Amino acid sequence: MSTTTSLDRRRFLALSATTALAATGLSACAGSAGSSTSGSGGGKTTLTLMSVANEWDKKTLKAAEEALGMNINLILSDPTKLNAMLAAKNAPDVVRGLGATETPYFAARGLMTDLDPYIAKSSVLKDSDLAPVNDVWRYDGKKQGVGPRYGLAKDYSQDSMFWYRTDMFEAAKLDAPSATEPISYDEWLDLGKKLVKRRFGKVNVYGLNATGMGVFPQLMGMTASAGGSVFAEDLATVDFTSPEAQKALQWYLDYAKADIGPSVVNPNPDGWDGPTFQANRMAMSCNGYWFGGLIGADPKLAGVSRFAPAPQLGDHRVSSCFGATGFWIPRDAKNKDAAWKFFEWYFGGQPAQDRAASGWGIPSLTSLNSKMPQTNDFQKQAFQVQQQELSHFSVISFTPYAQQAALEGVLTKVLPGAVKSGTPAGKVADTLNSQMNELLAQGKELVG
Known part of the structure; x- marks a missing residue:
């Protein structure tokens, strides 16, 4: 390809x-x-x-x-x-x-x-x-x-895994993430805060992009690793007020508020991580194994790039594909x-x-x-990390009653204002439940 x-x-x-x-x-x-x-x-x-x-x-x-x-x-x-x-x-x-x-x-x-x-x-x-x-x-x-x-x-790919720049970790005097043991989401956020670089009050180098495949799937994965589910058992409703889902939502609100990477508040002007990572303007990128195809095409970039397991929000290790x-x-x-x-x-x-x-x-x-x-060290490291991660794959059921775009649309509408105003996660969860469940109810009515 x-x-x-x-x-x-x-x-x-x-x-x-x-x-x-x-x-x-x-x-x-x-x-x-x-x-x-x-x-x-x-x-x-x-x-x-x-x-x-x-x-x-x-x-x-x-x-x-x-x-x-x-x-x-x-x-x-x-x-x-x-x-x-x-x-x-x-x-x-x-x-x-x-x-x-x-x-x-x-x-x-x-x-x-x-x-x-x-x-x-x-x-x-x-x-x-x-x-x-x-x-x-x-x-x-x-x-x-x-x-x-x-x-x-x-x-x-297992889409919550991430790539990182060893040169940026070394410059910040930080230890590189483990190739075998996943870090916690809190540790990941802390690393992002330490790796971000600003110029004239604006982000010059992103410390972290936490949502390569969209915010909603990432919240699903985080909630699953905390031992819960965004969707009810019948997949007909969401519940962001559950302890596990609210923990995931709170993390994303903290991430967006910290302004250390692309978010619903400040999207990446490049549109996706590829050009940003290549241009030395991103320290960690939440993208799966496939992103190595881009990195490997540039020997210099490959020399300073490594792959890491998916971070976890709780004790239920999950590494899914979205x-x-x-x-x-x-x-x-x-x-x-x-x-x-x-x-x-x-x-x-x-x-x-x-x-x-x-x-x-x-x-x-x-x-x-x-x-x-x-063949080379970059490919060997990525292959080994990926092979170890395969056993942690599991299917996280998506709903039949709405498409991801519709649910992402609710997040895009609700979260920016919530981040800027500092709205408590509990209140944000209520709003998301109300708007998403209305969409899901309409879809269920049509499916029968």
Whole structure:
């Protein structure tokens, strides 16, 4: 995977955190958007693929078509267009998505194809070879992580892990984080305060970015490590007033108030951590293994960068994935056999081997772990830390009643004013509960 491709992948993930299908359900009123349909041309099957542009440039598309013996009609990922196509039953054959946060939403609405029968017959993709992260693509109607498998991750990371700059730690005369034992969130915040640099009253070098994949998932992970859950057992409501969730919320309020890194109050002007970390303006970045692909492309940066386990808020060690980007096949796809042929090639063929060797993510198949880069000291350290972290992965169920973007929207609306006014965490929790539970109730009504 090229650097350009991966950078665009990250921008897409950032975009996905702010734009998504509305939590009010699928509307059939825009059915005309589904004019690009699957069909046959020139005697070949045409596979309609909804994905991002720079992962499928002309050269890559041509190679895929030759390998698969079919034509590929690429539709650029667009939540509104996908909404319309699904509602009109004119779905793409294959759709790119975030398994960790999207699977319950689409599966609960009956919009995804159960892949278990295909996997059972496949000689390429074996259930026993699928990394545990693929369980985020499972949903049994009540809980994520069990039940039918609706998609596969193309690669993944444990997204609360973080990268740090050894040169900045040395300059501040601070001990580097352990490569084996996770630090506490309080220790992490303290390090961020010591590493931040200001000039003329403004942050010149961020001490820490604590939310690589969005604030809401990070709060979910923190609450889980404290022994609780943001969502109720039925996933239909949130409760930020619980002791564990309020502890997580209080930590984020303290982080944002300290102004040591990007937050809902002061977002990073760069849009994401890549350019900032490369420009020597960030000491610690909360991004998973995939971020090493960016770092490793610059030998000088790789020489001063190291990887660390996910910080913990409590005694329940948790290190989850909030992305698991991959593909799924809509229920109403016209060419499901062709879609599965694409799956076997993309997830089990040469593309999967190339991704594994690139360092831009952990392979979705455990049999490909040995292909992860381990040549130089930087790669060896990251690989060792990552391998030790794998056993602490677990699925944290996301709700089927709202998308992450809607919940992030509430946080973006409520938290800045709360931080600036010093509103107590308990009162902020009440406001979040009220607004998010209203959204979730609307979504539940639509799902039935």
